[in-house]
Amino acid sequence: MYSIEEFIIAVYCCVEDELQTLTQAQPIRSRGFEPGLSDAEVLAMEIVGEYQNYDSDKGIWSYFRRHWHSWFPKLSSRSTFVRQAANLWQYKHRLQQRLAAALGAFEEDVHLIDGLPMRLCCLTHAGRCQSFQGVAAYGYCAAKDEKFYGFRGHLNVSLNGVITDFTVTPANGDEREALWEVTQQIQGLLIGDKGYISQSLQSELKQANVDLQTPLRSNMQETRPKAVVRQLQTVRRLIETVNAQLSERFQFERIRARDLWHLTSRVNRKVLAHTLCCWLNRQLNRPLLQFDDLVAD
Numbered sequence: 001m002y003s004i005e006e007f008i009i010a011v012y013c014c015v016e017d018e019l020q021t022l023t024q025a026q027p028i029r030s031r032g033f034e035p036g037l038s039d040a041e042v043l044a045m046e047i048v049g050e051y052q053n054y055d056s057d058k059g060i061w062s063y064f065r066r067h068w069h070s071w072f073p074k075l076s077s078r079s080t081f082v083r084q085a086a087n088l089w090q091y092k093h094r095l096q097q098r099l100a101a102a103l104g105a106f107e108e109d110v111h112l113i114d115g116l117p118m119r120l121c122c123l124t125h126a127g128r129c130q131s132f133q134g135v136a137a138y139g140y141c142a143a144k145d146e147k148f149y150g151f152r153g154h155l156n157v158s159l160n161g162v163i164t165d166f167t168v169t170p171a172n173g174d175e176r177e178a179l180w181e182v183t184q185q186i187q188g189l190l191i192g193d194k195g196y197i198s199q200s201l202q203s204e205l206k207q208a209n210v211d212l213q214t215p216l217r218s219n220m221q222e223t224r225p226k227a228v229v230r231q232l233q234t235v236r237r238l239i240e241t242v243n244a245q246l247s248e249r250f251q252f253e254r255i256r257a258r259d260l261w262h263l264t265s266r267v268n269r270k271v272l273a274h275t276l277c278c279w280l281n282r283q284l285n286r287p288l289l290q291f292d293d294l295v296a297d
Contacts, residue, residue: 002280007051007295008071010280012044018095019043028091035084036074042084043092043269045072050273051295055251057082057266085269086261092268096163099275103282105162109188112157112239113196115175116247117141118168120150120255131258139171142195150255153267155246156182156190157239161289162278163271168263176201183210191236241289246274249291 002010019040028039035042049060061078069075100106120136121129126149129136136150152173156165165182175195183190187209194215202212213232216222222229246252250270257263278288286294 001284001293002295004295007280008044008048008068010283011047011276012040014099014276014279015043015047015095016040018098019091022091022094022098028088035080036076037072037081037084039084039088039091041072041074042081043088043095043272045075045081046085046092046269047273047276050250050270051277051291053249053251055254056256057085082262086265089261089265089268092265092272096268096272096275097165099272099279100158100162100164103158103160103162103275103278103288105158105160105164106185108158108160108186110159110235111164111183111186111188111190112159112236113155113179113182113190113192114157114239114243115152115154115178115195116243116253117144117148117171118151118153118253118255119148123147123149132260132263135170135260137170137172139173142193151263152178153246153252154178154182155239155242156186157242158186159235159238161238161242163242163275166267166271168267179212183208186210189213191232193236242274245289245291246270250274 045064046060049063052063054060054063058078061081064072064075075081117139120132126138129149138147138149139152140147148171150171151168152171154167154169154175155163158164164186165184167178167181169178176198179196183205188211190205190210190212192212192214194217196212196214197217205212250273252270255263257266277291277294281288281290281294
C-alpha cells in the first residue's frame with residue numbers, strides 16, 4: 001500500500017521512464033518552447049487525479065493547485081494544463097499499450113470483450129444537446145435495460161484483468177464491427193456476450209486464430225457441454241469487474257468533453273490510469289485489480 005506521496009512519486013517515475021523510452025528516437029516536440037510542466041508531470045497528475053476520483057480537467061487541475069503546488073511549482077493556468085494534456089492523447093495510448101505488454105496481457109490465451117455506455121446527457125435533454133451532433137447517437141444498454149444518448153466504449157481484457165485494447169463508437173454502432181478494432185494483437189479464446197453472436201464473424205476470426213465464444217439466445221440450440229458453458233460464464237465475470245472499476249472509480253460512462261480531440265484524450269487517460277494501477281499492484285505483489293486500498297486514506 002502506498003501513501004499518497006509515494007503514489008504520486010511511483011506514478012511519475014513509471015510515466016517518466018516509459019515516456020523517455022518512447023520518445024528516445026523522436027521527441028514529442030521538435031520545435032517551439034518547452035512547456036513549464038514536463039509531459040511526464042502532466043500525465044502523472046492526470047493519472048493520480050483519475051484514481052482520486054477527480055474526473056474533470058478542472059477538478060484535476062484544482063486538486064493539484066490546492067494540495068500539491070509545492071511539488072509542481074510550474075503548474076500555471078488551467079487552460080494551459082488542459083491543452084498540454086489533450087495534446088498528449090496518443091502518448092497516453094502508447095504508454096498504456098507498453099504497460100499492458102509488460103504485464104503479459106497480449107500473451108494470454110484467453111481474452112474477454114464487452115461494451116459499456118458513455119452517456120453524453122440524459123435522454124430528456126438529448127434533443128437539445130449541441131455537442132457531437134452527427135456523431136453521437138441513441139443506443140441501448142442491455143445490462144441496465146435502458147436507452148441512452150452518446151457513445152459506446154468497447155474493451156478487450158486479458159484473463160489477468162488488463163485492458164489490451166479499446167475503441168469508442170456511436171451508441172448505435174455494431175458491436176461486431178468494433179470487435180475487429182480491439183482484437184488485432186491477440187490470439188486464442190475470446191469470450192463475448194450475445195451481442196457478438198455471428199457465425200460469419202466466428203469463421204472470419206478463426207482465420208486470425210481467434211476463437212469467439214458467446215452465450216446463445218433462447219431460440220438457439222446449445223451443443224457445447226454444460227460444464228464448458230458454465231466455465232465461460234464464470235470467466236466472463238472478470239470483465240464485469242473491470243467495467244465496474246472504469247465506471248465507478250474512473251467515471252468512464254460520463255462524457256465531459258465537447259469535441260473528439262478532448263474525448264479521445266480523456267478516454268485514453270482513464271484506460272491508462274486503470275492499467276498503471278494494475279502495474280503498481282504487480283510491483284507490490286498484490287492482485288492486479290485490487291484498487292481500493294492501493295493508496296492509504
